[in-house]
Amino acid sequence: xxxxxxxxxxxxxxxxxxxxPGARIPERELCAAxxxxxxxxxxxxxxxxxxxxxxxxxNRGSRAAKLTGHDVRNLFEVCxxxxxxxxxxxxxxxxxxxxxxxxxxxxxxxxxQRRGDLTQYYRCNRTIHEAIVxxxxxxxxxxxxxxxxxxxxxxxxxxxxxxxxWSLALREHEGILNALLRxxxxxxxxxxxxxxxxxxxxxxxxxxxxxxxxxxSDNAKS
Amino acid sequence: xxxxxxxxxxxxxxxxxxxxPGARIPERELCAAxxxxxxxxxxxxxxxxxxxxxxxxxNRGSRAAKLTGHDVRNLFEVCxxxxxxxxxxxxxxxxxxxxxxxxxxxxxxxxxQRRGDLTQYYRCNRTIHEAIVxxxxxxxxxxxxxxxxxxxxxxxxxxxxxxxxWSLALREHEGILNALLRxxxxxxxxxxxxxxxxxxxxxxxxxxxxxxxxxxSDNAKS
DNA sequence: TACCTCATTTTTGCATTCAAAAAACGGGCA
DNA sequence: TGCCCGTTTTTTGAATGCAAAAATGAGGTA
Numbered sequence: 001x002x003x004x005x006x007x008x009x010x011x012x013x014x015x016x017x018x019x020x021p022g023a024r025i026p027e028r029e030l031c032a033a034x035x036x037x038x039x040x041x042x043x044x045x046x047x048x049x050x051x052x053x054x055x056x057x058x059n060r061g062s063r064a065a066k067l068t069g070h071d072v073r074n075l076f077e078v079c080x081x082x083x084x085x086x087x088x089x090x091x092x093x094x095x096x097x098x099x100x101x102x103x104x105x106x107x108x109x110x111x112x113q114r115r116g117d118l119t120q121y122y123r124c125n126r127t128i129h130e131a132i133v134x135x136x137x138x139x140x141x142x143x144x145x146x147x148x149x150x151x152x153x154x155x156x157x158x159x160x161x162x163x164x165x166w167s168l169a170l171r172e173h174e175g176i177l178n179a180l181l182r183x184x185x186x187x188x189x190x191x192x193x194x195x196x197x198x199x200x201x202x203x204x205x206x207x208x209x210x211x212x213x214x215x216x217s218d219n220a221k222s
Numbered sequence: 223x224x225x226x227x228x229x230x231x232x233x234x235x236x237x238x239x240x241x242x243p244g245a246r247i248p249e250r251e252l253c254a255a256x257x258x259x260x261x262x263x264x265x266x267x268x269x270x271x272x273x274x275x276x277x278x279x280x281n282r283g284s285r286a287a288k289l290t291g292h293d294v295r296n297l298f299e300v301c302x303x304x305x306x307x308x309x310x311x312x313x314x315x316x317x318x319x320x321x322x323x324x325x326x327x328x329x330x331x332x333x334x335q336r337r338g339d340l341t342q343y344y345r346c347n348r349t350i351h352e353a354i355v356x357x358x359x360x361x362x363x364x365x366x367x368x369x370x371x372x373x374x375x376x377x378x379x380x381x382x383x384x385x386x387x388w389s390l391a392l393r394e395h396e397g398i399l400n401a402l403l404r405x406x407x408x409x410x411x412x413x414x415x416x417x418x419x420x421x422x423x424x425x426x427x428x429x430x431x432x433x434x435x436x437x438x439s440d441n442a443k444s
Numbered sequence: 445t446a447c448c449t450c451a452t453t454t455t456t457g458c459a460t461t462c463a464a465a466a467a468a469c470g471g472g473c474a
Numbered sequence: 475t476g477c478c479c480g481t482t483t484t485t486t487g488a489a490t491g492c493a494a495a496a497a498t499g500a501g502g503t504a
Contacts, residue, residue: 027485027486028485038486038487042486042487058486058487059485059486059487060485060486061485061486
């Protein structure tokens, strides 16, 4: 197994909660599970630690990182900055095909909202946001965006929404699409920032902001 | 030597050009130089590779990353987004002490500009930008900012400036300070974006954007 | 000379090993 | 019983060893 594969496999386990936040990371077992020795596993752990998904305690092993309310706030703030930037750049660089894709995803999203299908709604939603970042055509931005959003994905795309919030979000998305069509970079940036600010409010309100991803089992001794 | 120390030591070598961009990284020699074995060195290399400072070629070792003109553009763009965000947040959160520090640094910078001391000017300049990020009080942002800026630091803080550009930069900095004093977040964000956009133009104009940090020796076989 | 081939050396990536640190256990004592 | 201290076991972090891959270089051929 390649180094990058080990990293992404582990990242997946951490993000999916397969290794719950705060839990001790059992090197031995993981080695057995992934069929690798400790050396490459530990290399991957250091990489993930640098990315904030794992915390290394000197001489005491590593644990899956646990997000605090502050972390969630900070991540959402950075996400706002990155999406706003992506929006600005996307307006300059987006192709007609990419725009068509986003329009289609938007239409599908509206449909799912009408039917009350939150899961499918979120899927389209995410497609749109990711497409905007892709349209910005900046690999550095893409990597940072992926790193930041992956850590708040569950909070962002699992939080339930009350009807008013949901329709507000939809109106914001109308604005996003319009701004894109008009290639109005600063307008789009503005809407995206507000959109994410509102999302953070929802997430916070839903109680995700406290130990966000730590919901469910919590094997850590603080 | 601690893991983090190895990483930051190596990062320093790469950023300072002690290991020139594109150069092969000699594991053996570095182990000897740092007095460590290959295992911790390789762990550090993977971390730096994830950060973009090193490229790993499977079965062919690692090399110091070489920035292309596109990389420089992309990094500056992301930097714009991050500084704009930092400005917004700083206006909400900056303390009077922090504001005083920035004012002092600004005054010193003006003095150095009058005397034509570019090095000292840049030192104060960097202090100001970093202080704004610190005032934003968002560790996630700080880490990303450090990662992005460290990679373009040499381009940013070494490029010579023609007098008109220099005085424009200074006027922009007056605007930055004023916006901070007025706690005008969006105004500050706007100025910072323009400031960095202009900086990128200077850097590009100075030819830094092509193999930016590859100036000097270039031991790589492309 | 230019180029191809194949043996030799070096380097890489990973498994294993080893010393030191931390945790777990258990006996002694109040 | 509850707690402290010394011992054993486990786990961690790093060095070493080893097989496979790549680079090097010498010799042969056109």
